[in-house]
Amino acid sequence: RNFRLLSSAHLSASDRPNWSRVPGIEVLLEQGYVQFELWTGRKCPKEQVSTRVLERY
Incomplete structure (x- = not known):
């Protein structure tokens, strides 16, 4: 689990009303x-x- 969640256009778009992540x-x-x-x-x-899967994720 060594990663960073980077902001992207896709993530910004999901902040819009009626969108979900x-x-x-x-x-x-x-x-x-x-x-x-x-x-x-x-x-x-x-x-x-x-x-x-979640045990190993």
């Missing part, structure tokens, strides 16, 4: 859930996956 890890998790389901044809165990 989503942490990057949440975006990656959602992508992973969908990919799991597409590749395996099974429902993703989201709680188990997110727990394991």
Whole structure:
């Protein structure tokens, strides 16, 4: 976790009314859930996956 969150045009834009920020890890998790389901044809165990990912993040 050695990083700095830099201000950018994208972050500034998200300060506008009716905009919201989503942490990057949440975006990656959602992508992973969908990919799991597409590749395996099974429902993703989201709680188990997110727990394991967040343990290591």
